[in-house]
Amino acid sequence: MDASPVASTSETHGFQVLGAIEDRYDGMIVEADLLPSTVEEFRSRLEASILHWKAQGKKGIWLKLPLSHVDLVPTAIKAGFGYHHADPGYCMLTLWLPEVPSTLPANASHQVGVGAFLLNDAGEVLAVQEKNGPLRGTGIWKLPTGLANHGEDICAAAVREVKEETGIDAEFQEVLCFRQAHGIAHGKSDLFFVCALRALSHDITPQESEIADAKWLSLKSFREQPFFADRPLFRTMMDICAAQARGDYRGLRLCASGGDLQYQMYVGEVASDTLQDDTDTIKQPQ
Numbered sequence: 409m410d411a412s413p414v415a416s417t418s419e420t421h422g423f424q425v426l427g428a429i430e431d432r433y434d435g436m437i438v439e440a441d442l443l444p445s446t447v448e449e450f451r452s453r454l455e456a457s458i459l460h461w462k463a464q465g466k467k468g469i470w471l472k473l474p475l476s477h478v479d480l481v482p483t484a485i486k487a488g489f490g491y492h493h494a495d496p497g498y499c500m501l502t503l504w505l506p507e508v509p510s511t512l513p514a515n516a517s518h519q520v521g522v523g524a525f526l527l528n529d530a531g532e533v534l535a536v537q538e539k540n541g542p543l544r545g546t547g548i549w550k551l552p553t554g555l556a557n558h559g560e561d562i563c564a565a566a567v568r569e570v571k572e573e574t575g576i577d578a579e580f581q582e583v584l585c586f587r588q589a590h591g592i593a594h595g596k597s598d599l600f601f602v603c604a605l606r607a608l609s610h611d612i613t614p615q616e617s618e619i620a621d622a623k624w625l626s627l628k629s630f631r632e633q634p635f636f637a638d639r640p641l642f643r644t645m646m647d648i649c650a651a652q653a654r655g656d657y658r659g660l661r662l663c664a665s666g667g668d669l670q671y672q673m674y675v676g677e678v679a680s681d682t683l684q685d686d687t688d689t690i691k692q693p694q
Contacts, residue, residue: 410522424441425457426607435468435512436461440498442475447693451483458487462505468512469503521564521600525649526578528607533649536573539620546636549625553604561672563662566603574622575613575660578605582659585648587641602645604652604659627653 424538427442438457444450461469471489473480475497489501493515504510510538524625526534535549557563563580570578581604592598614622636643651657660674 414684424453425460426453428457430466431468431470433468433511434466435470436466437470438472440472441479441571443473443480447483449645449661450480451487451528454483454590458503458505463694467506468510469505471501472496472498472501473501475533486580488518496523511629518597518599520562520565521553522556522562522569523551523553523596523600523645524566524570524571524578524605525551525584525585525603525652526576526605528610528624529655530624531627531653533627533630534570534574534576534607534612534622535630536614536622537620541618546635549630549633552622553600561589562601562603562674563672564599565609570605573615573619575611575615577608579608580662581606582652582661584652584657587645602649603647633684 427439427446428436430436430441444453461566462611469489470492471484472482478499480503481499483503487503489503492502492512493502494500504511504512505673524534528534534551534552537547537549538544539636552570554565554569554573556562557568562569563581567578567580570576584602584604586599586601588595588597610624612622614620631646631650636646647659648659652659660676662672663675664671664673
């Protein structure tokens, strides 16, 4: 939805079109700050705007309605708009104008979760028991886990979850593996990243609201829990964690960050003198 301002003073059938900016895909984004204050004015200007944008060959229309303008939603729906997504302060509606299938991007399809594999100097793993969630009351020890917040990096989310759930300060090392699953929360897909962290403190303070218990547990005892025995996915995750602890496995480390997109890039281990190799020699996978 990258956009640039365009003039919005045109009139159609005597009604001024809604203030909007043009995006990079021949669509329009209605400016929420310039929405009419009454339903009737909104209806008239929306109808005029749709006619105007169709005549201009515009494609997708994005209409963001803040909570202060929630009374405009029924009018937009009657004009052909549909729900796209909602956040705590607004709902986003869209309208596709051309007589061809819509190419508007769908709402975000994945949530991102993290799990933290953390060893102390004695080689013990930081383990927790849930007070809430599917494992509460089972006595199963698990890694600290949680969802990344909006705009939060994977590495920061893992460190934060450990601090919140156990009071342990930690430092991100690498992403050991990740799992994709579908149909998880409200039909959405899920990406779960297992991250290796280094402990910077030792004394545990369990989070009262979410954690029933937390302690340092021997890696052997943790892995031998019956819970992992008939769950190949979790068993494989723990095998990878154990391999990393032995020094037999390296995951993806934070390589670069920054830029306008505020990106984070994670890469596997590679010889530094090969990154700039511009030869055409390609090794086929074995």
